[in-house]
Amino acid sequence: MRSISVLKPVSGSFTQGKEMCIQLSEEERMVQKTARDFARKDIAAVVKESNRDGVFREDIYRKLAGLGFMGMTMPEEYGGVGFSNLCLALALEEISRICPSTAIAVSVHNSLANYIIYRWGSDELKNKYLPRMTSGEAIGVYALTEPNAGSDVAAISMSAVRDGDDYVLNGSKIFISTGDRAGVIIVIAKTNPAGRSRGLSAFVVEPDFPGFSVGKVEHKMGMKASTTVELVFEDCRVPASNVIGEEGQGIQIALGSLDGGRIGIAAQALGIAQTALDEAVFFGRERQQFGKRIVDFQATRWKIADMGTNIEAARLLVYRAARLRDAGEPCSKQASMAKLFASRIANEAVYDALQIHGGVGYTEEFKIERFFRDARVLEIYEGTSEIQRIVISKKILEEYEQMYPV
Amino acid sequence: MKIIVLLKRVPDTEAKILINQEGTGIREDGVKFVINPYDEYAIEEGLLMKEKIGGDSKVTVVCMGPEEATEVIRTALAMGADDAVHIADGALSYPGPFTTAAIMAKAIRDDGFDVIFCGKQAIDDDMAQVHCILAEMLDVPQVSVATTFELSDDAKKAVVGRRIEGGDEKIETSLPAVISCDKGLNEPRYASLPGIMKAKKKEIRKKSLADLGFSEVPGGGRSRILKWLPLSKGGECRMIEAEETSDAVRELVRLLREEAKVI
Numbered sequence: 001m002r003s004i005s006v007l008k009p010v011s012g013s014f015t016q017g018k019e020m021c022i023q024l025s026e027e028e029r030m031v032q033k034t035a036r037d038f039a040r041k042d043i044a045a046v047v048k049e050s051n052r053d054g055v056f057r058e059d060i061y062r063k064l065a066g067l068g069f070m071g072m073t074m075p076e077e078y079g080g081v082g083f084s085n086l087c088l089a090l091a092l093e094e095i096s097r098i099c100p101s102t103a104i105a106v107s108v109h110n111s112l113a114n115y116i117i118y119r120w121g122s123d124e125l126k127n128k129y130l131p132r133m134t135s136g137e138a139i140g141v142y143a144l145t146e147p148n149a150g151s152d153v154a155a156i157s158m159s160a161v162r163d164g165d166d167y168v169l170n171g172s173k174i175f176i177s178t179g180d181r182a183g184v185i186i187v188i189a190k191t192n193p194a195g196r197s198r199g200l201s202a203f204v205v206e207p208d209f210p211g212f213s214v215g216k217v218e219h220k221m222g223m224k225a226s227t228t229v230e231l232v233f234e235d236c237r238v239p240a241s242n243v244i245g246e247e248g249q250g251i252q253i254a255l256g257s258l259d260g261g262r263i264g265i266a267a268q269a270l271g272i273a274q275t276a277l278d279e280a281v282f283f284g285r286e287r288q289q290f291g292k293r294i295v296d297f298q299a300t301r302w303k304i305a306d307m308g309t310n311i312e313a314a315r316l317l318v319y320r321a322a323r324l325r326d327a328g329e330p331c332s333k334q335a336s337m338a339k340l341f342a343s344r345i346a347n348e349a350v351y352d353a354l355q356i357h358g359g360v361g362y363t364e365e366f367k368i369e370r371f372f373r374d375a376r377v378l379e380i381y382e383g384t385s386e387i388q389r390i391v392i393s394k395k396i397l398e399e400y401e402q403m404y405p406v
Numbered sequence: 407m408k409i410i411v412l413l414k415r416v417p418d419t420e421a422k423i424l425i426n427q428e429g430t431g432i433r434e435d436g437v438k439f440v441i442n443p444y445d446e447y448a449i450e451e452g453l454l455m456k457e458k459i460g461g462d463s464k465v466t467v468v469c470m471g472p473e474e475a476t477e478v479i480r481t482a483l484a485m486g487a488d489d490a491v492h493i494a495d496g497a498l499s500y501p502g503p504f505t506t507a508a509i510m511a512k513a514i515r516d517d518g519f520d521v522i523f524c525g526k527q528a529i530d531d532d533m534a535q536v537h538c539i540l541a542e543m544l545d546v547p548q549v550s551v552a553t554t555f556e557l558s559d560d561a562k563k564a565v566v567g568r569r570i571e572g573g574d575e576k577i578e579t580s581l582p583a584v585i586s587c588d589k590g591l592n593e594p595r596y597a598s599l600p601g602i603m604k605a606k607k608k609e610i611r612k613k614s615l616a617d618l619g620f621s622e623v624p625g626g627g628r629s630r631i632l633k634w635l636p637l638s639k640g641g642e643c644r645m646i647e648a649e650e651t652s653d654a655v656r657e658l659v660r661l662l663r664e665e666a667k668v669i
Contacts, residue, residue, distance in 0.1 A: 026477055030484060030602045038596055068599025081599040 022319045031087045035094035047099045050225040065136020072110050079134035086322040089267035096271025100374040101225035105178045107264035113140025116186050116257050120245035138183025143173035151387050153254050154197035160189040169233040179229040180214045188250045200250030204242040211236030222373030262339040265382040266318045269342035272375050276349035277307045279368050280356045303352040310345035333395040340388035343378035350375040411452040412524035413469040414442040415478045429633040441478045444525025446594035447587035452523050453486045464488045483605035484597035495615045507539035508624040526551045526586040541584040548584035549577050
């Protein structure tokens with residue numbers, strides 16, 4: 001066995017990164033402020049009701065679009081503002097501090113729907129759909145998951161069969177966020193039944209295409225201000241010009257858009273974790289037991305220390321993954337790490353924050369109850385924590401294989 | 407129409423303010439700075455007026471403050487202001503209201519103006535004097551603490567509403583005038599993302615005292631901050647517990663006489 005006397009830096013580690021410190025630019029701070037102000041005022045005004053009644057507030061979505069939040073990373077020519085992925089992450093974090101459900105539609109719209117059409121779509125598709133999406137006229141959603149395919153993308157069974165100038169889609173997609181309000185749906189379906197993952201293609205589907213309908217509406221544990229539905233395709237005819245990229249490019253598109261989506265969810269987790277800490281401290285300073293504030297008990301202090309430390313660490317991971325993505329560098333490992341870590345610590349934070357609240361934390365009177373429920377899905381959607389660990393370990397082993405071949 | 411909006415960069419209302427050791431100012435490390443909240447109403451009113459009149463009306467932001475004030479100026483530009491004058495000079499450190507007004511008056515007079523909006527006061531030093539002195543120096547009327555603003559059709563006059571004890575007051579003023587704005591005047595808009603993008607290309611004209619024709623700080627020495635002191639800690643609150651109110655009152659009187667020694 002060879003001895004390793006001098007360790008070489010492994011690619012993508014901090015030693016090779018462009019910057020260790022993450023300084024926000026003036027533009028990023030301004031976007032963060034607008035998102036924060038809007039969330040604290042406009043979203044906060046409706047957050048309790050919309051989450052209690054399970055209502056997706058289209059008016060909030062339109063207002064966000066009016067402020068430019070639906071074309072954050074798209075260039076000006078398509079109605080976007082061409083800001084960084086870090087700007088998007090900051091906005092999602094701020095929105096999630098008030099209403100994590102609201103951040104779902106913003107994240108999917110920007111990091112999946114807009115991005116996929118912009119990166120792989122033809123000029124015709126870009127010109128046709130992106131201006132409507134960046135203006136907020138059409139809500140962009142992403143439909144990949146099926147009853148028997150989620151983490152295992154290649155197992156997708158929804159069929160798309162060429163028929164003249166159209167493709168005919170048959171099958172159903174489940175757990176589709178905001179699917180019932182969609183204006184533009186990115187659908188991954190199988191165009192070549194023999195070709196497993198290579199047989200997948202991506203389509204742009206509009207809800208008024210014949211044969212499209214919304215099926216079962218899910219009743220979820222949390223994220224109630226975001227709707228989650230089944231989309232049903234029965235002989236749904238989609239023009240061949242609505243294929244994104246080439247036929248057979250579906251797997252590449254599905255996998256190539258993961259990084260942005262994961263950074264988005266990681267940013268959402270960050271917002272949830274931050275609110276958990278905020279609420280824990282606010283409550284713990286007020287609540288007195290045995291003649292002192294519970295924030296002064298060591299048991300509470302330890303929780304606060306852990307929450308604070310984890311949030312700082314997660315924030316660095318998330319912002320750095322976004323920065324790498326902005327620099328056009330490979331960031332799959334960092335995006336997965338950010339998503340894995342931020343979603344875990346967010347769940348720990350809401351758990352501890354609820355514990356600090358005690359009995360009242362278990363009631364709807366206090367915010368933490370909602371954030372506790374909202375946080376759970378962070379470790380499930382956009383790739384489960386198990387999938388993230390597969391991605392991360394694979395990347396790490398590949399790096400070692402490259403640097404220190406056996 | 408030339409619409410001027412005065413802007414001040416102040417510590418965030420949520421920031422914890424600490425006085426520096428020498429007592430000559432506040433500790434700025436870790437403090438976030440924002441647009442003075444009352445100035446946001448001024449910006450909004452300026453933008454509303456511009457939108458109403460249309461044509462070649464222009465909203466110009468005038469801000470006196472350190473280099474770092476560009477960020478709040480940029481935010482005002484992102485909200486929709488057209489350009490800005492940023493007066494920054496190393497010689498200016500906590501200038502008094504007279505000095506600020508004198509310098510701003512010069513900058514504004516050089517540029518020309520039809521109306522000046524500003525916040526009713528800055529939330530940091532709460533002086534609420536600059537706009538009064540400024541109006542005097544520019545020899546125009548001023549209406550303070552405005553909660554409504556209606557421009558006449560010919561844009562030569564305005565009716566300004568003020569909230570006063572027990573009711574509202576309407577004042578008609580000729581323009582140009584200085585209007586200081588209060589909460590309730592309007593709902594300030596957010597800096598939209600396209601606004602933030604466009605703000606990058608808008609002009610911020612930097613001016614030093616020399617650029618404005620001053621050889622020294624005007625009005626220097628008229629007023630001087632001797633020392634900044636932290637808030638003194640309030641006294642402890644003690645609750646008097648008693649079954650009967652009369653017992654509680656008796657105990658209160660005893661404490662006031664024997665402990666506080668005030669009666």
